Amino acid sequence: MTKDDLISRLKTIVAPYVQDEEAFKSLTEDTDFVKDLKINSANLVDIILDIEDEFDIRLENEDMEQMLDVKSAMTIVTAKLKE
Amino acid sequence: MVGNDIIDIAEAKISSNYKRPRFLETLFSLKEQQHIYNSNNPFQTVWRLWSMKEAAYKLYTQGSPSRFYNPKKFECFIEATFGIVKFRNFKCYVATEITLDYIISEARLKPLTLNSEVVKFNSKHLQNQSEFLKSKLIRSISKKFHIPESELAFKKNNYGIPTVEFNEIKKHISLTHHGNFGAFAIS
Structure with missing residues (x-):
């Protein structure tokens, strides 16, 4: 899977929870789920569970700790897919 | 220092589903999950505990500036009229108010009465x-x-x-x- 593929799959996952559509349109690796997309912290868990379902992986508590932006999500998913 | 968190009950019903697989296991300790299953109103208990964790996290990060997502490790203990949340060696007190419309929690290092303005x-x-x-x-x-x-x-x-x-x-x-x-x- 290329980096672009990964970003586009993550983009589809976060879309339903986004509260700042402008920031979503210009989403990059540096986009922060909370600060930029204004996703409510109560929905971060949904993003984590959706990522688990989409990539058929399971995340540990330690994996989730830094899951606050696109880049961290990419790093964690990539690492898990290699396991 | 102070942390607070509000849950709009109508919004929580629409935009979250605590019954989805692995939702409770991801956010709550085993004891908290038992507390939820044993309560008369699991929906309310889920969001009460969640608001306690969030309020405690906001208080914690004021004293120890940082940013992370680990709600499960902020463990809630509910007493008769107030709550306590522990995270590693951090401990705080939480007051919660539940109305028909919202649930609000406020966390401080010492026992408190809720002072948040809604x-x-x-x-x-x-x-x-x-x-x-x-x-x-x-x-x-x-x-x-x-x-x-x-x-x-x-x-x-x-x-x-x-x-x-x-x-x-x-x-x-x-x-x-x-x-x-x-x-x-x-x-």
Whole structure:
């Protein structure tokens, strides 16, 4: 899977929870789920569970700790897919 | 220092589903899960515990500036009239108020009575809500400390932790919003 593929799959996952559509349109690796997309912290868990379902992986508590932006999500998913 | 968190009950019903697989296991300790399953109102218990964890996290990051997502490790203990949340060697007290419309929790290092001021938004627009809440906060601090609003500066550090500053003084504050409700607390 290329980096672009990964970003586009993550983009589809976060879309339903986004509260700042402008920031979503210009989403990059540096986009922060909370600060930029204004996703409510109560929905971060949904993003984590959706990522688990989409990539058929399971995340540990330690994996989730830094899951606050696109880049961290990419790093964690990539690492898990290699396991 | 103070942390708070509000849950709009109608919003929680629409935008979250605590019954989805692995939701509870991901956010709550085994003891908390038992507490939820044994309660008369699991929905309310889920969001009460969640707001306690969030309020405690906001308080914790004021003392130890950082940013992370680990709600499961903020473990809640509910006593008769108040709650306690523990995270590693950090411990705080949490007061919670539950109404028909919202659940609000406020966390402090010492036992407390809930001081958060709740605001109902007219606008659905997040930016407007946040400006409205901030203006209410500034007005309240101005009154409380007898300082003109123009001398109060709202700031956020790199971790997104907010303060209001005036005359070399830095006041810790906490802001929260969810759905149609918001609240602020001043330390």
